Amino acid sequence: MSIPAPPVPVFPPAPYTLTSVTGLSAAGVKAGIKASGNPDVALLVADAPMACAGLFTQNHFAAAPVLLSRKHLAASGGLVRAVVVNSGNANACTGTQGEADALEMCTRVATALKCPVEQVLVCSTGVIGVKLPMDKVRAGIDAALTQRSSDVEAGRRFLSAIMTTDAFPKEAGARHGEATMAGVCKGAGMIQPDMATMLAFVATDVDVSVDAMRAAMRRIASTSFNAVHVDTHTSTNDTFLLLSTRRVPAPADWEQQLEPVARRLAWLIARDGEGATKVTTIRVSGASSDAVARDIAAHVAASGLVRTALFGNDPNWGRFVSQVGNVKGLAAPQRLVCRLQGIEVFRAGEPTPFDRAAASKAMKAEDVSLELLLDEGVGHALLMTSDLSYRYVEVNAEYTT
């Protein structure tokens, strides 16, 4: 059958992109890896080694580029000159040939930049189980090295060249005094491991240490890329790199300035979930710990019943509440309060009388809020999830491997 695709949302371009950050140049070229002929090799280069923290998929079948980038980051002590990316092919489940290919991509860039190979990271995204067409990749890298530039258009070409099934480009940025924070990402809901899945690059020019970057990255991820929950289905290639060219003095609140950029990017990924019509932000508070709060949010976000109710604008408190009830180890579930778009729908073990038509109308929004308030402690969590629509089934049932 054929389900009409939902309208593609239009977001204004961000005021800043990766190349807005002092010290960065970028490129995006058409290497012919994608059958579509769209750009598929991207390169990000810093004038001098950047401080970098990376978050990588924990999947046991992590792709060759993930394993290599992890190794390089450790060997270089978190110093990175360049990141090379290809789309259209994830170089995952490709055996020892895949490992050799990932290394060759780094070596080619390192040789041109005259830097140690461990200062080059590599990311791949696209189909899995297929070897990279290395002739095309090599030519693409060479072209990207030649064409790289620090203008805004080059930053946008980088973004184009990392996209796969994305319905729209995803970028975000802000400037605070001298400091610039900007990022781009690709991904459609973290829900398509056969087109392995999420890559995010967030950069700044504030002068912070690698250690500070690593600590900030964990916290920032917890409310952004680690807070996008569609299934437990993290893919073989998921990568988030936080980078700094360290050119301007770091303001005291640099981390608070970076976090919204990352969170916006993550929201855009959820918004682009296959067939998604909205993003629902689930906020859990009053849990006995942050971990329990996160478990509750994840249970709710993982439920097909919850996500179809969100799609159908159905204020179906029973589905939300019963999923909370499935989380182990709650001390006082009978004190749960549930609010949907600010409307209380459940309290003290029974539904709160509410206007269903008004609640359903309130759910017809791009941004939906679901609050779950417990009374067991100060643990809280935030997760963003897309809804589950006919279109999701179509995209995923009729995708031919």
Added chain:
Amino acid sequence: MSIPAPPVPVFPPAPYTLTSVTGLSAAGVKAGIKASGNPDVALLVADAPMACAGLFTQNHFAAAPVLLSRKHLAASGGLVRAVVVNSGNANACTGTQGEADALEMCTRVATALKCPVEQVLVCSTGVIGVKLPMDKVRAGIDAALTQRSSDVEAGRRFLSAIMTTDAFPKEAGARHGEATMAGVCKGAGMIQPDMATMLAFVATDVDVSVDAMRAAMRRIASTSFNAVHVDTHTSTNDTFLLLSTRRVPAPADWEQQLEPVARRLAWLIARDGEGATKVTTIRVSGASSDAVARDIAAHVAASGLVRTALFGNDPNWGRFVSQVGNVKGLAAPQRLVCRLQGIEVFRAGEPTPFDRAAASKAMKAEDVSLELLLDEGVGHALLMTSDLSYRYVEVNAEYTT
């Protein structure tokens, strides 16, 4: 939109139903709880106390009848004279009034049968958050007490009166020498907590102790009702009762005779998953423990990507394998072998070359087999899951609470 419902599968009636078991009588009557006018009060009575083991939902919002039945089973030492059931209303999230109503249902039956109230169990299924219409329930119980009979038709009426959204009745039975094993259940994939969800009653006449019954119940559930996995969404009312009238000598292999009856009933529930077109049995072997094997099977069964691929007859090895890769603590994931309908699709970290068209054709079956073979130990698990179709989204998005 309107998705054509898949054809309702037709299964031949089982040769035996609950009343085929020596010592049991049953009834099913129309009490008017359901707006449809369908039967909605059911009663099962034994001539003398039965040995009973019960498995109940672990949901924190367990309904009043669940809490009361648990209490009665403990107080009676596992001896049960009768089970009273209503459908159309789950008596869940109904506060103290709900507790009083559940107790009154038991008391009414106990008074008529002149047995201790704790020898009567109660189950409810249907909408949640709405108080029971007790006038109708009382009249229904009285009618059921009057009409109960040990003929086959009475057993079938019991089954009719426990159904809610079921597309077809679910019963199974077998006879081994003098011993009869028979059961009925209701439920559509355990995936609809707002119509809370699964009730199963499996009875035999073999003479076993309550303790033996309890031990057997846990094992039998692990390959039947606890092996139906659609989400983590267990509902407020899920109940499985294993009962014995203890009239005939127990053969040595009585548990092995009971298990297939329970497993068939569980399979029928998965088959009736909303919009389901097939049941996929996931078998994990070679895991480091049964618990890890179960975790792997649950990860795979929980994935929307896996379940849409099953619906689309897509031999999408990447989706199955990457979900295994998300399970924590695997020692040797690189030795994973994956087989779909007996066709090897993945081995040693790379896809096995296979005929995709043939594999897709093989997946167009009522029963699909997905095998995940590890090489880390002797842990194994079995889970049955339904597929995720357009119809699932329709049923769940357009269901109006």
